[in-house]
Amino acid sequence: MAKAGRQGPRASVWLAGEGRRSRRRGGQPSGLDRERITEATVGLLDAEGLAGFSMRRLAAELNVTAMSVYWYVDTKDELLELALDAVFGELGHPDPEAGQDWRGQLRALARENRALLVRHLWLSRLAGTYLNIGPNALAFSRSVQSVVRRSGLPAHRVTGAIAAVFQFVHGYGTIEGRFLARVADTGLSADEYFQDSMNAVTEVPDTGGVIEDAREIMAARGGDTVAEMLDRDFEFALDLLVAGIEAMVERG
Secondary structure (H helix, E strand, O other): OOOOOOOOOOOOHHHOOHHHHHOOOOOOOOOOOHHHHHHHHHHHHHHHOOOOOOHHHHHHHHOOOHHHHOOOOOOHHHHHHHHHHHHHOOOOOOOOOOOOOHHHHHHHHHHHHHHHHHHOOOHHHHHOOOOOOOHHHHHHHHHHHHHHHOOOOOHHHHHHHHHHHHHHHHHHHHHHHHHHHHHHHHOOOHHHHHHHHHHHHHOOHHHHHHHHHHHHHHHHHOOOOHHHHHHHHHHHHHHHHHHHHHHHHHHO
């Protein structure tokens, strides 16, 4: 028996059973269904973020009462889980029968995931909050496992390799998305914001020296725009991770 005051594993809409998830109660509002509610949730989260999301705000967006939404989900958490899995449905998956090299397929999956994190800024927080075991998320996970297993790594090293690649992608995409959101709030372009920031920090004694020391490295990296610099760093970091997997395979 669980001790008082302690909770078991977080409840999940995906652990409720298929019958309960698909149940339609009598008298539900016409013109409303779970798919439409989930789609509206994703749109609202993209527009206003997690801080601006509420069941009341969603109901207003759908032009229904807040209680109407509860015909289809029991809690706000269930709805956020549905939205989380819905955006994982945007990810492309390599064809396991295509005979492509695992390296190219792993890079493609990493790029897809990075773009998703930038496109949906709220995603990274929810992915760490919920179990994330919906059908779309599991399909992506299955694709990743299939690709990494074909690298030749022994089975007990596969999860470590996946963590190395996709924890990197998660962090990179999260920071990139937040940077671009901050830029958008200023009304400047990313390149204008970057240049203004660089000019400002070089005027501060405590940071100016560090920036000057880094100028040669930044110039060597190349890229005329912020987007090009972000892409170059991402691709080279990904190359390092792929090379690391290759090296571990050769070491046996």
